[in-house]
Amino acid sequence: MLSRSAKHLYWLARYIERAENIARMIDVNLELILDFPDDHSLNWKPLIDTLDINDSFESKYKNYNESNVLNFLFEDKRNLSSLNNCLEMSKYNIETIKDDLPKTANISLNHLYDHILGQKISKVHKRRRLQHITNIVSMTQNFFGAINDNLSRGYEFEFIRLGRFVERTDMISRIIDCLCISKSSKQTHDFSTMEWISMLSTLSAQDAFRKESKGEANRGEVITFLLKNDSFPRSVFRSLITIEACLKNLPKNSKLLQMINRIINISERSKLHNFDDIRLHLFLDNLQKNVSKIDSKIHSTYF
């Protein structure tokens, strides 16, 4: 398989997965605000923090208010991680590999592009906004579903899966990290249960969490679940295992397997229950760094 094709497949999957996660974050925040209409301290800043794009945000806007943050996350050209940019980048990556993908996958992406590209979020009526965003998530899932159902297992499939789960690991850890930081900075409120539930729902994890833990959604339980659960597909641990599975099917993988195994071991051994916010942040920060090392190694090995 050509290195260039592998690289395009990998980044195609990363950008689509990133778009999905951004849509999920926006979705949950919009809902949370509906539940606390009068609480002005519930702000939009954590979303920008999560993506670590505060500098470029502040170069354009003063206030982290709803419309500024939404514009920035949706269509702002300066924000490399805006939904629009993610989709434009995925479009660029798919152009020369279209024919390697199942037709249904191409069609579902075209729907997604039609739905989002060139749309301004401010032009979408408030009543339809939530639906608009939920649609993004279902469309990206449609794409990956088409890939899962129709693409033969082989290098093409593995590079898509690899890109998707590398991106997912990174995004989950950012989402957890961000919520922990924002929580510790504003102690005045007491809707922590709500916040933990919203974090779960960002990752469509409420149902799985309830089934597994049967208890109250508290910090320790939720964090342990999202980081260490071995059966939920949107947990860090499960994502790491998936990355390992992809790598096993690729050539020249010994160094990469060593690296991923080390990360898996660290995650397994860590006693997250006892971590305070600072230690948790360090842990997550470290995880992101390790994922980024895996990403560079994937580049130097295959592309």
Place this chain on the structure above:
Amino acid sequence: MKLSWSKYELSKSYDEYITPKRTVRGHLRKIGNFFESLSVNDLQELDSATKSAIKSMGINFRIHSEEGSEERTWPLDFIPRIIKKSEWKIVQNGLEQRTKALNYFIEDCYNEQRFLNSGIINKSLITKSKYFLKFCKGIKLPNKSWAHISGSDLVKNIKGDFHVLEDNLRVPSGVSYMLENRYVMKRVFPDLFSHYGVSKIDEYPTKLYECLQDASFSKLKRPEIVLLTPGIYNSAYYEHSYLAQQMGIDLVEGSDLIVKKNIVYKKTIEGLQKVDVIYRRIDDDYLDPEVGNPFSVIGVKGLIRAWKSKNVAIVNAPGCGIADDKAVYSFVPEMINFFLKEKPILPNIKTFMLANKNERDYVFENIKTMVTKPVAESGGYGISIGKNLNEKEILKLKKLVMKDPKNYVAQPLIDLSTSPTFRRDSLFPRHLDLRPFILSGKQTYVTVGGLTRVALKRGSTVVNSSQGGGSKDTWIVDA
């Protein structure tokens, strides 16, 4: 209201369906009657079924103009162009003969130059041409194949006889559309195919693959073959991607290849992998910045060195453009004589060399009946059709020719044959040409039929899709 051939507009040219007495030609009676049984509604339905099949399959091509570049849906007219098998057999033999002679000619130009020294042709016409690549001197290729893949444009004159209009030896395109046209037509007219004994054409990708294998210098049973494309913005990218997919070979861009110690490798996830044959869809000048355009970013540095060391085959070979020149074209009958000791089967069209004063004077006097062409352009660009020019434009054309007469040839305007073609609500005669494709490997293979191109505007003879032409499926039938 049903369609009726008695109301069909007669053209001044040879119509391939309808005689001047408005009867359907013998071998077309069955299908002629079929179309006559249709109503306007039926025709429009067939037209929209054709269009939607093309759309859903994503068959398109890209057009570059001053306003930018855009993707367009491939234009296919659903009325097939029909040729008798017995007639086709002759064309096929003629093309085989012609292509063989052209390949011998190219190898001769870069080696012994027997033809050039025979006095038949002005030697400098070849050696001073920009397509004569000095670095090809002394190179001999397997099966003497230089133009492995070529496409000749054929037209039928007023009597309905095929003539060769030009030979395209530099990466001719269109074959994927020939294949896709058939694919679409089978979906639109499933019943017709079973009735008419239409010869199948789908062996082309296999034949192409074999031809590429034959070109290899390596003794490997399965040489590593890639298709080199300039990239997605090329007007024929659709075809590049289609052919690579059909043959199951990698579609590479220049940056996917690297030359080390005169060996070409492709960059894969498993590391560098040696490449034996490159089917390139890039012009000579852009192939290798070391010898051609130094700013080429679509080529591969060192490619020509690797080719000269016989470590990689390039298809078509560099330098084969020397025979793809409208001035050289006029010598093909002599080449056939010279190299094969045979009489040409397919006639040429009389070609006047404007560098020659006598011929030029004659052409200038009769310019209204002539088509003037620059010798080295393709895609229908730069062609002046005399009868369409006003006095001012004629003066301008003459001035242009006088600036560099050896760069121009002229041919009498051929009344291209016509075929009924669907326009809006009925069938009208429109002019056609035909581009069969010829593969030169161990054996010579000619496609069964080819890509029929049709000028969609009334009276127009410009068939190029980049200039508003359409296409038809070409049926070779038993009758």
